[in-house]
Amino acid sequence: MEHIALVGVVGAFVGLVVLVELAAAVLPLVIILTYVPPCDRAALAELIAATDSSRRLRVGRALRVAVAARRVERARDTLV
Numbered sequence: 001m002e003h004i005a006l007v008g009v010v011g012a013f014v015g016l017v018v019l020v021e022l023a024a025a026v027l028p029l030v031i032i033l034t035y036v037p038p039c040d041r042a043a044l045a046e047l048i049a050a051t052d053s054s055r056r057l058r059v060g061r062a063l064r065v066a067v068a069a070r071r072v073e074r075a076r077d078t079l080v
Contacts, residue, residue: 040070 036044047069048062 043069 032041032044044062044066047066
């Protein structure tokens, strides 16, 4: 009986780890698709690719860079 409980606990832990990893992979995409206008998605994708060399998406840093780039672009547009 203890063996079955141990297998169940290990299986639940593995399932939890898999769910957390899936959420970590999908949640940034959902946020970007929800809050970024369609006309800016290509530029944001290029920006994320340029600023992130690792396989894992670092959304916080990429979004800060995207916001800064957007502010510079808007400031440039208001000057013209």
